[in-house]
Amino acid sequence: MNQIIKKIRMLEKKNNQKDMTKINNTKAETSRQMVVLNVYRANTHRNDLPRVEKFQIPVQRWMTVLDALLFAKSYLDSSIAIRYSCRMASCGSCGMKINGVPKLACYTKISELQGNTITCEPLSNFPHIRDLVTDFSQFFEHHKEMAPFIHNNNADIKDENKLSEFKQTPQDVDNYLQFSYCIKCGLCYSACPTVATDTKFPGPQALSQAYRYYADTRDDLSNRRLNAVDGKHGIWRCHFAGSCSKVCPKGVDPALGIQLLRGHIMGYSRNENKIAKLRDPT
Amino acid sequence: MADTISHDLIIIGSGLAGLRAAISAASTHDSLNIAVVAKVQVMRSHSVSAEGGTAAVIFEEEGDNKESHIYDTIKGSDFLADQDVAELLVRSMPFEIYQLEHWGMPWSRRENGRIDQRKFGGYSFPRATYAQDKVGFYEMQTLYDTCLKYDNIHFYNEWFCTSILSDAKDFRGVTAIEMKSGDFVKFKAPAGIICTGGAGRIYSFSTYAYSSTPDGLDMAYRAGLALKDMEFVQFHPTGILPSGILITEGARGEGGYLINNQGERFMKKYAPTKLELASRDVVSRAMMREIQEGRGFKHESGVDCLKIDLSHLGEDNIKKRLAGIREIGIKFSGIDVIEEPIEIRPVCHYMMGGIHTNINGATEMTGLWAAGEAACNSLHGANRLGANSTSECLVWGRITGRLAAEYAVDHPSVSSISQHQVIEEEKRIYDGLFRSRGQVNPYEIRKELTDTMDAKAHIFRNEKDLAEGLKKVRHLKQQAWKHVDDHAKEYNTNFINVMEIDSMLRTAEIVLAGAFNRRESRGAHARTDYPNRDDINFLKHTIGYLTTQEPKMSWHPVTFTRYAPMERKY
Amino acid sequence: MKISNEWVNNRENREGIKGWLNPSRYGWERISYWFQRLTGVFLLVYFIGHVYETSSLLRGENAWNAMLEITQTPGGHIFLILVIGTSTFHSTNGIRLIFTHGGKGLGNPGRPDYPYDAISLNYRQRSGIWVALILAAIAMLYGSAVLFSGK
Amino acid sequence: MMFKESQIMKIHYTTGLAALFVVAVHIIVRLMTPSFSLSLLYENVINNYHNIPYSILLESILILIAIHGFNGLRIILLELRQNKPWEDGITIFTIAATISIIAYGTRTILVANWLG
């Protein structure tokens, strides 16, 4: 036990020495007492002219932009429209443009941002509803177009007495796992330059999901998945601008998925017979 | 007058339970027209936050067996679980694991390609099936994506249900507000399933999503249905400060230590054999003791806490199996768990209670079922074991989905719904809340309410605190807080928040009332003034109905099959 | 279902051409995208002009020389140098894109660790872009040496 | 549809690569002439056109770049606006423009070849 005490004492000392601004080892943190929160306000249904409202927010070290917005909503102006739920970057609700770049509000600490003003605007490339809230119907529709489910005649278990799984080694899983991190937050869709003008382009989220299911050894739709995205406004409208992967908060790297899928369409990458086998139930 | 939308089956809530029910119903009858209505976009339900695992017996050839899972569940519940229900869960679970696997779930695998399992608190065998530490997220994704296969499932993203419509004791539909447009509409359906999840936001320090408010429970409660065992609120040992975000039990399952400011693994005093992997109520109580006896740390926000140490697990292991935890630590606490212990504190995590149902998830209203955390089919009794809740959602999602679908096929068209109820409901929400002229800021009321719950109905309870809590909550209810500043129709989250706060007040009251009446300590309910379990007087479920005055409380028997109550030791 | 879908669709809120023209927020790959497009269009315009220019051959020596006049000015030289630079960049970067568009040189998917830096935006891509830019610069220097001294 | 988009893009990439190759040859040939300004003299240019392999080289540059360039333009225009008239218009425009520029350039090559 003594070892642990020593370790803790040591760490505490280290912590005390650590400059407050260095606690987060990925990005420099800045600490301040107050920030100004600029919030984009408009009710599109009412044809409101967009305006920016300023709120003074007292900050604490751990505060996120979502915390700041909810503070404003609770105590300064309760009519701010905002979408949020999990506050831990797993539901994908709170995407918005923070200082011009698409980010998750609950995943952006105020201390990571420079300057004393923070500007929150709704995601672009999504139809606007009100204030920070945008309409995701088309985005979800694109996802659905990719047939994002396992297609396999054995997908539904018919004989409940003979239960068994498809065999997949950890390596098989790693081939698609990264792409199933996607929380459908839409940040990539908002950042992509093609989506900015092409209304029929499925966007990085949907295309990387097509790869996710393509690369899954349990799925047997292989070539049909490739053909489905090979249209005029399909996968070729991605020019590897990489902005999707840049803004993705979950490390999905949609750009990678898209390029890999394209490799299969072009025949750069062989599509060997990859269907997983059902384990013999014992 | 409100528009009407007709369906054959309406599922309220789109967490694990709701989506599983939708698939189950859709595959029972492909002609059924199914609606999934949720106040969030459907794939954003709170279930995405579940981290650690889903319990099932799948390695019988390696020594696990169903009997043991059943017993662990009942023992975990402090013998308040209905034993036939626990048995149904355990027998149905292996199927769910494999079914999810066939639908694309990225379960973590062993080298030989088989599904892997990890240790979890309160179990005698490692049987938490996991997918890294994002189990709930992957399950939600798998179910949502699979739902897209069915053309007869219609999603209603961001529709807030406000009340249940019924005819005598028959379900007729619900009223709802489409948030995008602000329109008030009624859904008409012969069958319904409530899957609105837990209510943990009635506490301030809570692992729950902001959307986990008790409006679903309250809807049922207002429709005259009973809420059962509401006093049993689970406190999870490890929530980080100050946000309450969860460090999964999987972190202890993988071998993490809980330590106090003496650097001591204090759990050896409280649960000598299972240590950190005793059931959650035991661990949380031990932690509160440590803190009360002055062996806690002080977090910079001023709150007392303890620490969990994972650093000895090694970088590789953490990155592979607890990547999400590491991310949460770095992002929200500024601590990399690979390097140093992280501050944690017991945190409100699960409601064992809910809408009173039978073993099949049927409520007291014909045509209405409830599943998932919103339901109380008495699986968890006085304390739930970790990883059993996602299991419950899957199993009862499937069961209720099938039963409701069959019912809907037999009762195709609904006779017209009572306009009277719709008008009453419009009055309640629009005249009573939206246009009401309160002066007190509703968000202040919410803060006071949740702080009261944290202070008065926490892990250790006593008569005085509970009485004060009840008084306070009733006082808050009386205050002139009912008003909505935001007068727009479209996406009015202020209005939604006010309706949520309204339901929170009523639900908090019944939690406190139940806790007040239960003069014993059982599972998660620990009374300092009645420190022992009292099987003679309280081996029964609490039941509460809404009245115009105080809730009407009564009792309901526990079902026993094979296991006699005995003292719990870990 | 059809309760209120019409009105939201009337404001798409797409970023539009602005999204193409402002590459500064998203790192080097976005700049490369923007530059590839810009140089492509520029080269196409030059190409059309060039085909027209050569056609003057058919109208006799005077017409040809008149055309040459235009390019023999400092402005014309700068234009030619730009053509050299853009075509060098466009081709070099184009070769990189032909590989990456097929998923080559990007690395393999795996389990990214927090903080998630996308592997597809790796150092190879960034150096590819730099190589294209530097080659373009060298070509332009060489071109100007030839053009401005050749007289 | 006549082509799958992947086939068109394969053509786009091959024409790009091939154009790079022939342009390189073209430039090298040019560099072999003693001086840059000399190479632009009317007679020299016309003489070049009398060299059949060199004319073929020029013709292939013309075809490759026309296809590649206008397909590139097609891509950009496709992304700009999405409705049937516009998209059909682009297809027609691309084909027409490619054919006309090839025809126009070929005329120069042929006639210059024939010119004394």
Ligand SMILES: Cc1cc2nc3c(=O)[nH]c(=O)nc-3n(C[C@H](O)[C@H](O)[C@H](O)COP(=O)(O)OP(=O)(O)OC[C@H]3O[C@@H](n4cnc5c(N)ncnc54)[C@H](O)[C@@H]3O)c2cc1C
């Ligand atoms: C952080 C965390 C981690 C957890 N980890 C685990 C774990 O590892 N293993 C485990 O077994 N369990 C775990 N649990 C518990 C488990 O996640 C939940 O009990 C379970 O997900 C509940 O699912 P549900 O389907 O019942 O409800 P939820 O997922 O909460 O869904 C509720 C749904 O109801 C909707 N809704 C609510 N009110 C309304 C209304 N008025 N109108 C319309 N829609 C409404 C919501 O929008 C939502 O869609 C965890 C819980 C938390 C908080």
Ligand code: HEM
């Ligand atoms: C010299 C004459 C050339 C012209 C006029 C030209 C023209 C164009 C145009 C207009 C585009 C469209 C831009 C876009 O899609 O964003 C383009 C794209 C492209 N070009 Fe060229 N190009 C030329 C040479 C080349 C060469 C020599 C190569 C490669 C070796 C090449 C490779 C590419 C590639 C890879 C693209 C990208 C297509 C995409 O992003 O989908 N080009 N070109």
Ligand code: SF4
């Ligand atoms: S790919 Fe990344 S950015 Fe795009 S929706 Fe998914 S999680 Fe969000």
Ligand code: F3S
């Ligand atoms: S930003 Fe868009 S262009 Fe491709 S690489 Fe990503 S989808």
Ligand code: FES
């Ligand atoms: S609130 Fe869920 S991702 Fe931010």
